[in-house]
Amino acid sequence: MSDEDTTSEQSGARRAIVLSGGGVAGIAWETGLLTGLLQHGIDLQSADVVVGTSAGSVVGVNLRAGTLDATYASLLADSDDDRPLADPAPEGAEDRDLSRTMKVIMAGIASTEGEAATRRTIGELALEDYQRSDDTASLARIAPLLPGTEWPEGELRITAVDAETGHFTVFDRDSDAELARAVAASCAVPGVFKPITIDGHPYMDGGMRSSANTDVAADCASILVIACSPEPAVSGMGPTLPATIDTLRGTSEVFVVQADEESTLAFGENPLLMHTRRASAEAGRRQAGLVAETVRAFWG
Numbered sequence: 001m002s003d004e005d006t007t008s009e010q011s012g013a014r015r016a017i018v019l020s021g022g023g024v025a026g027i028a029w030e031t032g033l034l035t036g037l038l039q040h041g042i043d044l045q046s047a048d049v050v051v052g053t054s055a056g057s058v059v060g061v062n063l064r065a066g067t068l069d070a071t072y073a074s075l076l077a078d079s080d081d082d083r084p085l086a087d088p089a090p091e092g093a094e095d096r097d098l099s100r101t102m103k104v105i106m107a108g109i110a111s112t113e114g115e116a117a118t119r120r121t122i123g124e125l126a127l128e129d130y131q132r133s134d135d136t137a138s139l140a141r142i143a144p145l146l147p148g149t150e151w152p153e154g155e156l157r158i159t160a161v162d163a164e165t166g167h168f169t170v171f172d173r174d175s176d177a178e179l180a181r182a183v184a185a186s187c188a189v190p191g192v193f194k195p196i197t198i199d200g201h202p203y204m205d206g207g208m209r210s211s212a213n214t215d216v217a218a219d220c221a222s223i224l225v226i227a228c229s230p231e232p233a234v235s236g237m238g239p240t241l242p243a244t245i246d247t248l249r250g251t252s253e254v255f256v257v258q259a260d261e262e263s264t265l266a267f268g269e270n271p272l273l274m275h276t277r278r279a280s281a282e283a284g285r286r287q288a289g290l291v292a293e294t295v296r297a298f299w300g
Contacts, residue, residue: 019056022228036288111236159206
């Protein structure tokens with residue numbers, strides 16, 4: 001298990017893929033986009049490092065496991081009657097107004113009290129529904145989105161935030177976290193999903209630091225970022241994508257593929273709703289055709 005205070009030396013021409021958060025729609029869009037890029041002959045599975053935050057953690061597992069094609073097909077096939085691949089939240093959560101969660105996040109972005117303190121404040125919302133002994137339902141929601149219970153081969157880094165302390169953590173195959181727990185923690189949106197207990201600590205969505213946490217791949221020379229939405233220039237929650245690009249200038253080359261206007265429309269007003277999956281997956285697949293050559297030139 002590593003944290004934000006851990007630094008690594010730049011390692012030759014190591015390449016990373018960073019997958020951002022984005023809800024149910026983000027899982028579908030990123031899956032469609034990556035599936036399309038792979039079908040265009042771009043060997044993204046050769047990445048030395050994959051970093052996943054929230055939705056990106058689900059997609060990162062499937063990228064590493066080589067199961068994106070099957071996931072994409074299931075997103076399309078399972079959408080006619082809107083039955084979910086996995087229930088997205090506690091009962092009734094689909095009807096919840098996300099305005100409270102977004103208000104807390106926007107306050108966090110503007111906060112000047114310090115990153116960890118700001119994340120602790122966000123964690124207060126997450127902890128309102130927390131029951132330390134009851135992760136069963138949350139894990140059952142995540143399991144169908146994953147190809148198995150074991151960490152896949154290859155370096156995979158999954159981000160989460162301790163809801164009590166605000167401490168940012170990166171889980172990998174060498175940590176004490178089971179794969180499903182790490183992913184469920186990374187996807188635990190405050191006010192919607194309960195935090196997940198790992199090693200006695202309640203963890204919430206890794207996006208409560210940064211939607212992408214691109215700096216987790218700072219030990220790589222080339223970083224391909226797949227972003228469902230833009231990040232602000234600065235944030236009281238943690239280092240944003242624009243700030244990280246500035247910090248890495250001269251040591252790492254960063255290329256960003258962000259959801260275009262048509263894809264963003266497919267996400268809808270609430271990207272946690274299941275009916276966004278098919279349109280978002282197809283939008284990602286379409287956008288892959290538009291960016292394939294520029295991604296190929298960057299990836300090499």
